[in-house]
Amino acid sequence: MAERNYGVIDQFIMQFDRHLNALFSRQQGALRPTPADNVEEVTLDESERRCSEGLMRVNHAGEVSAQALYQGQAITSRDPDVRATMQRSIAEEVDHLDWCERRLCELSGHTSYLNPVWYLGSLTIGTLAGLAGDKWSLGFVAETERQVVEHLQGHLKRLPVQDMKSRAIVQQMAIDEARHGTIAQAAGGVELPVFIKTIMRLSSKVMTSTAYWV
Numbered sequence: 001m002a003e004r005n006y007g008v009i010d011q012f013i014m015q016f017d018r019h020l021n022a023l024f025s026r027q028q029g030a031l032r033p034t035p036a037d038n039v040e041e042v043t044l045d046e047s048e049r050r051c052s053e054g055l056m057r058v059n060h061a062g063e064v065s066a067q068a069l070y071q072g073q074a075i076t077s078r079d080p081d082v083r084a085t086m087q088r089s090i091a092e093e094v095d096h097l098d099w100c101e102r103r104l105c106e107l108s109g110h111t112s113y114l115n116p117v118w119y120l121g122s123l124t125i126g127t128l129a130g131l132a133g134d135k136w137s138l139g140f141v142a143e144t145e146r147q148v149v150e151h152l153q154g155h156l157k158r159l160p161v162q163d164m165k166s167r168a169i170v171q172q173m174a175i176d177e178a179r180h181g182t183i184a185q186a187a188g189g190v191e192l193p194v195f196i197k198t199i200m201r202l203s204s205k206v207m208t209s210t211a212y213w214v
Contacts, residue, residue, distance in 0.1 A: 030094060064097065072130055073137045096176065135188050136190060138187050143196075144181075149178050153174060
């Protein structure tokens with residue numbers, strides 16, 4: 001039987017369905033064990049628990065956005081090698097998503113109620129970035145990951161010192177995100193204009209400030 005060639009719309013629908021399952025139904029788990037597996041749990045007081053919960057909710061919302069961003073870019077990419085790069089990053093972002101959600105459960109917390117908003121907004125941005133061309137799409141990934149690493153480093157300063165389980169997760173996420181950015185830049189990503197970087201930072205600020213509480 002001849003193999004069917006799927007068009008862009010078919011690919012979009014299949015990818016959209018697959019990632020909705022991964023994001024909202026937990027049918028797809030992490031490929032790697034969580035870095036917190038072998039870290040001892042400690043008792044946090046209520047203010048410490050709320051701080052860790054809020055920061056891990058922000059991280060989870062960021063991973064929801066990352067999934068959608070990479071998905072939109074992978075679908076619209078013109079270069080098979082770039083698409084493959086995006087798909088590999090998507091797999092690691094699923095790990096992050098799972099790790100954050102597990103930690104939120106351990107902290108008796110919840111994921112952001114606005115995750116569908118973050119997802120659809122980032123999917124739109126990723127699709128537009130992909131349509132702009134692979135060099136701009138890769139540049140967008142590189143800049144996004146630079147900003148994400150900054151956020152994660154800031155979270156490491158804010159997390160309770162004794163919450164080593166959350167810290168272990170965030171540390172590994174920062175390593176992975178830095179690598180994603182380096183790969184995107186090495187693959188041909190261009191430096192984005194300053195005004196686009198500024199808009200990205202402002203948009204990120206809205207998301208992180210909101211997801212901490214909602």
